[in-house]
Amino acid sequence: QLQLQESGPGLVKPSETLPLTCAVSGGSIRSSPYYWGWIRQPPGKGLEWIAFNDYTGRTFYNPSLKSRVTISADTSKNHFSLNLSSMTAADAAIYYCARRTINWRFDYWGQGMVVSVSS
C-alpha cells in the first residue's frame, strides 16, 4: 500500500523559506504515469494546489505561487521536496503531499503538515 508522509518545520518566520519533504513508501516515485506534488489548505478554507512534477523534472505550477516555489525529487531517497520562499501569514496552512495519476486525479495523499507563520 502506497504511503506518503510529510515532514518539515511546523513554524516558520515571515520572509523565510518553508522546506517540506514527502517520503514515499510502498512504491517508487520513478513510476509512470505519476506526478508528485503539493496541495495546501488554509485554516477553515478550501484546497489550493501548489505544484507537481515527475521524476524527470517536468513540472506544473500554480501560476499564483510559481515565483516562490521550488519542487524537486530525489529518486535515491524516494522522496520529493517543496521550498516555498518569502513566507507570510497568508501561507499558513495544512500542506499535503499527494500523487497525481491519470487525468490529474490525486489518488494518494499524505496526512498533512500544519505550518504556521510567526515571528
Add this chain to the structure above:
Amino acid sequence: SIVLTQPPSVSVAPGQTATITCGGGNIENYNVHWYQQRPGQAPVLVVYDDSDRPSGIPERFSGSNSGNTATLTITRVEAGDEADFYCQIWDSSGDVVIFGGGTKLTVL
C-alpha cells in the same frame, strides 16, 4: 479559466439521498473528480473521471457530468458520510488544477 461553483452546504437526513453539485461553463468537457474530507483528515478520492469509483469506495457514491453541472450523489446517507466534499478538474488550456470551493455535508 473555468471557475467551479459548489453550494457551501447540503443537509440530509440519514437514509436519504444527498446531491452535491459542481457548476462550471461546459464542465462536461472536463474529467471531474470528487474528494471527501472528514474533519481533521486528508481528502480521499471518492469519484474520478466523472463517474468511476476507486476500489474501496461504496457503491452509494456515484457521479455524473452533463452540460454545465457535475453531480456527486450519495444514496442511503450515513452519519459517517458527514464531511466536506470538493470537486476538481485539470484545465489543460492553462495547465492548472482547479478545485471547487467545497460543500459541507451535514447529516441531520
